[in-house]
Every structure is written in C-alpha cells, then in structure tokens.
Amino acid sequence: MDYYHQLKKSQLNFHTIIPFLKFDQELEKELLAKKIKVYLKTEKLFIIEPTDQQVIWAQDHWRDCHSAIPDKELQLKLKALNIFGYHYKTEKNKAVESLLGRLKQIPEKRIKFPVAKPFNFKYYIWTTYQDLVIYSLNPEKTYPAGWHEFEEDKEFPPNRAYLKLWEVFTTQQLKIKQDDCALEIGAAPGGWSWVLSQYFKKVYTFDRADLAPQVKKIKNITHVQGDAFKISPDDFKDVTWFFSDLICTPEKIHETIEFWLAHSRVRNFVCTIKFKGDTPFEVIDKLLKIPDSKIVRLYHNKNEVTWVKVTTDR
Numbered sequence: 001m002d003y004y005h006q007l008k009k010s011q012l013n014f015h016t017i018i019p020f021l022k023f024d025q026e027l028e029k030e031l032l033a034k035k036i037k038v039y040l041k042t043e044k045l046f047i048i049e050p051t052d053q054q055v056i057w058a059q060d061h062w063r064d065c066h067s068a069i070p071d072k073e074l075q076l077k078l079k080a081l082n083i084f085g086y087h088y089k090t091e092k093n094k095a096v097e098s099l100l101g102r103l104k105q106i107p108e109k110r111i112k113f114p115v116a117k118p119f120n121f122k123y124y125i126w127t128t129y130q131d132l133v134i135y136s137l138n139p140e141k142t143y144p145a146g147w148h149e150f151e152e153d154k155e156f157p158p159n160r161a162y163l164k165l166w167e168v169f170t171t172q173q174l175k176i177k178q179d180d181c182a183l184e185i186g187a188a189p190g191g192w193s194w195v196l197s198q199y200f201k202k203v204y205t206f207d208r209a210d211l212a213p214q215v216k217k218i219k220n221i222t223h224v225q226g227d228a229f230k231i232s233p234d235d236f237k238d239v240t241w242f243f244s245d246l247i248c249t250p251e252k253i254h255e256t257i258e259f260w261l262a263h264s265r266v267r268n269f270v271c272t273i274k275f276k277g278d279t280p281f282e283v284i285d286k287l288l289k290i291p292d293s294k295i296v297r298l299y300h301n302k303n304e305v306t307w308v309k310v311t312t313d314r
C-alpha cells in the first residue's frame with residue numbers, strides 16, 4: 001500500500017515538518033544527510049518517518065501525528081480535546097471548509113515585542129494533505145507553526161536585522177542580569193545594538209563601518225570602528241555576553257567563539273552562523289559540542305542559523 005493510502009487508513013506512524021519559505025531544498029538535503037525518510041512532500045509540508053534528531057531547517061516539527069478523513073467523528077474528537085487548535089494553511093479544500101468554524105481556533109496574530117506573557121499554553125496544530133486532515137498535539141515550536149511575525153518598528157531601527165534578536169529574546173530563556181555588559185561584533189548599522197542597549201548596562205560595539213546616527217547617540221553604546229578579529233578580551237573584562245551578526249565563514253566564527261571561551265569570562269553567546277551555499281554540518285556539530293549550547297534556525301534568519309549558549313553559573 002502506498003504512503004497516501006496508509007495515511008488515509010491511519011496506518012502510518014509519522015512526523016510532519018514545515019519547511020521555511022524558500023528553504024525546502026535545504027530541508028530536503030538535511031533529511032537526506034541525516035538519513036531520515038520522506039514519505040510524502042509538498043512545498044509546504046514534509047511527511048517523514050519519526051525521528052529524535054533535531055531538524056535545523058524545520059520551521060516547525062510536529063511529533064506523534066495523526067491522519068484522518070474530515071468527518072463528524074474527527075470533528076468530535078478534536079472538539080473533545082477541549083483546547084485551541086491552530087490551522088496551518090496549505091491549500092483551500094473541502095476538508096478545511098468542513099472543520100473551520102466548528103473548532104476553537106488560535107487566530108493568527110503578530111507578536112508585540114517585548115511580550116508581556118510568553119505564549120505557552122497547550123494547543124494542537126492541524127493542516128490538510130489532499131483530502132485528509134493531519135494533526136498533532138506535539139508541535140515543537142511554542143508559537144504556532146513557528147510563525148514569528150512581529151509588530152515591526154518601522155521608525156527607529158536602521159534595518160530589519162533587529163527582528164532576529166527580538167525573536168531570540170522572545171523564544172529563548174536568556175537570563176540577563178542588571179549589571180551585565182555586552183560585546184557585539186559586526187554591529188553596523190546597529191539594529192541589534194539598539195535592542196541590546198535596552199537590556200544591558202553597557203554595550204561595546206565593533207564594526208568596520210559606523211553605526212547609524214540615531215543608534216550611535218544611545219548613551220550606553222560605545223562604538224569602535226575597526227577589525228573585530230583584532231580585539232583583545234583583556235580590554236573587555238566587564239563583558240559577560242557576546243553577540244555577533246558579523247559576515248564571515250562558519251569556520252571563522254567558530255574559531256572566534258572558541259577563542260573567547262578560552263581567553264575571557266564570557267559564557268553567554270548569540271551568534272549568527274552565515275552559510276555560503278550548503279549547510280556546513282561539520283561546523284554545526286563542532287558548535288553543538290560546546291556545553292549548554294544549541295542551534296536555532298530563526299524565522300528571521302536567511303541562509304544562516306543562530307548559535308545560542310546561555311550559562312547561568314558564573
């Protein structure tokens with residue numbers, strides 16, 4: 001029996017992955033490299049064999065998925081869960097029409113930063129594949145479908161890079177203390193610096209270029225123009241957090257992280273790992289070996305991922 005018919009008869013044990021928009025080929029390559037079998041796929045959905053592995057190019061990864069015909073029985077089953085559902089839109093079809101309006105739905109809403117209360121209540125997620133409904137009570141992302149769209153500030157920040165940091169601050173448990181100071185390399189024109197200035201006592205920024213005038217004027221930011229790879233940790237003894245969105249190879253930023261770990265008391269990092277072409281899994285594996293760290297492919301990342309390390313004992 002083919003996979004579609006196994007799905008139809010609810011006989012397939014599967015997970016579902018949402019690819020990031022325009023990055024479905026990266027997801028496909030990653031699944032191949034990790035030897036994870038793809039049963040069925042569209043541009044918006046990958047139905048795969050169950051796996052415990054982290055899938056970096058997944059905007060969301062739903063475990064313990066169910067498939068069903070959209071009949072009255074399914075409707076009653078979903079209603080009986082007594083929690084909100086989130087509809088991940090794929091295509092408009094009869095299955096969707098018959099369920100929408102009959103189930104309690106989480107509305108699609110932009111995130112207002114900073115979030116007053118993190119979105120952390122239990123929900124189930126559902127979508128359709130052809131004439132079937134697929135649902136899971138076990139999505140990976142806290143925010144439904146990993147849809148991290150913010151109410152943007154179109155006035156102050158000099159670019160949209162700040163959205164990456166807003167996403168990190170919204171989804172990761174960063175425990176910043178009142179007297180913490182940050183160092184940021186590759187900071188210009190200053191979208192991140194503007195965000196950091198609101199959380200840290202002092203922010204030291206480095207870039208070959210200057211910051212935008214409105215960012216440079218912020219009192220707790222000290223900017224130096226020059227090569228960020230030439231700075232010495234000895235000159236930043238008060239720094240406890242390290243941020244980088246600098247454009248360089250994955251190998252170079254990995255080497256820089258190892259250098260700061262070995263020669264400074266910095267134990268908290270948020271660094272963008274920028275790719276040229278294919279995902280460099282060897283560098284990612286090396287970064288993941290660093291204790292208390294993880295790789296997140298943010299909704300606002302492009303051909304890049306974000307490496308985050310947060311250590312509280314210092």
Ligand SMILES: C[S@@+](CC[C@H](N)C(=O)[O-])C[C@H]1O[C@@H](n2cnc3c(N)ncnc32)[C@H](O)[C@@H]1O
Binds near residue numbers: 207208227246247248
């Ligand atoms: C993507 S931009 C950073 C944008 C920034 N996060 C923001 O929010 O505005 C990358 C920056 O890395 C800087 N850069 C690249 N190589 C550098 C180096 N060796 N030293 C200092 N800055 C460097 C570039 O000048 C550029 O401004």
